[in-house]
Amino acid sequence: MLNHVLHNREGRRVALIVNDMSEVNIDADLVREGGAKLSRTEEKLVELSNGCICCTLRDDLLAEVRRLAEDGRFDYLLIESSGISEPLPVAGTFSFRDEAGQSLSDVARLDTMVTVVDAASLLKDYGSHELLADRGQVAGEGDARSLIDLLVEQIEFADVVVINKVSEVSPAERGHVRAVVRGLNADCRIVETDFGRAPLTDILDTGLFDEEKAERHPMWFKELHGFKDHVPETEEYGIESFVYRARRPFEPARFAAFIQASWPGLIRAKGHFWLATRPDWAGEFSLAGAIVRTSPLGRWWASIDRREWPDHAEWRRHLMTRWDESWGDRRQELVFIGHGMDEAAVRAALDACLLASADDFRPAAWAKLPDPFPRWGHSQAA
Structure with missing residues (x-):
């Protein structure tokens, strides 16, 4: 694609930064040999090797983009980061300010x-x-x-x-x-x-x-937080999504079985949950393809002394919109995105994970339930 762009510049003066993890920058060689024949006066190829933009070469990227911008000979800069680079840190490089207060956003716009x-x-x-x-x-x-x-x-x-x-x-x-x-x-x-x-x-x-x-x-964020501007697009592509919400805790062994099961058509799932054996902890659930992860997200505010809560009126009002007399802010809130998935089956399976006898908050009665999840914190029942 880089070669295609350089062959069809349509009058643009293009600079190109190619990043690769190896000492010999293979991608840059491919661009050179692709017939684009970069002109010394109109286009410039810069290689950043033996590192990736998102970590070790950040300072190099800052210096190089600033230099190319100040050169005044280029209309557009293409940056091809390493194939294993995460894009967020690359984007963040443009708003980052160094010790001298300088930023790439002063000389270039991330398009x-x-x-x-x-x-x-x-x-x-x-x-x-x-x-x-x-x-x-x-x-x-x-x-x-x-x-x-x-x-x-x-x-x-x-x-x-x-x-x-x-x-x-x-x-x-x-x-x-x-x-x-x-x-x-x-x-x-x-x-x-x-x-x-x-x-x-x-x-x-x-x-x-x-x-x-x-x-x-990410779409899971939009679903979880109610941004619905994308609905017509997803319907066009046959994408279905729903948010599962409940107040009662999950029985750990049942929820462990749920996340190990296969759910045809499920593309992505994300959100937070709580287990009956871990009343202080919010867990994070993430599924993408064949990879499923659970981890501690932090403590529920209901488990923290109110004297330690932030003294911020707007924050407290927001928390109270999610507050329940019995459960506090503890809740199940999971978004599921798929193509041809069986929403009813997923919902029914999650409902079956909820602790049936939990009509109110009684953690002492649940402490001895089987819990196959890895230990998260000191306050969790053994």
Whole structure:
């Protein structure tokens, strides 16, 4: 796609930064050899190697973009970060101010975040349990991300998703790929291509990036917090979504069985929950493809002495909108997004996870229930 852009600049003077994790920058070599023949006077290719933009090379990126902008010879800068880079830190680099108070936003405007998806491999990868380390692609020591973690992050944050190699898949597979992309990102512009030949007007000078919007961009966030502007788009692509809410706690063993089950058509799920054995703790639930995670999110305000609550009237009013006489702010709130999923079956299964005998808050009576989840905190029952 980079070669395509450079072949069809339509009068734009383009600078290109190509980032790669290896010492020998293969991607930059491919661009050079692709026939674009970058002019020393009109285009510039800059290589940032042996690191990724989202971590070790941030200072290099700051310096290089500022230098290119101040040079005054370029209309547009394309940055291709490493394939394992997360887009949010790259975007954040543009609003970051260094110790001298300087920022890239003073000299450049972040226009569009583009993710290129391989139609021929997305469905297989989305069902994978592989870690990035299994493919020899990590950002550094201790990088324990899964392949799906990266796919979801890059698709959810994109303004434009280019689905490439569409001629290599059947019409049915193409529809499934579209559904996964739209299920993860309701607002992105989808462009379908072969050989990366996306129309330049779809990826350059779009004005689509909005920092405030990006902070609440994922579809699960919109569903959970009531942003409904995306509904017509999702209906067009056959995407279904719903939010499951309940006050009673989950019985741990039943909820553990639920998250280990297979739910056909489910693309993404996210939210918070609470277990009868852990009345102080809000748990976080996240599902993407074949990867399911639960972790502690923090303590419910109901478990904290009110004298320690923030002394902020608006905050307290907001909390009280979610307050229950028996449960406080404890609640189940999970969003599910899918294509052809059985909402009724998922809801029924979650209802069956709720503690049947819990009419009011009695944690001492639940403390000895079987709990297969890893330990979260000191206040949890053993």
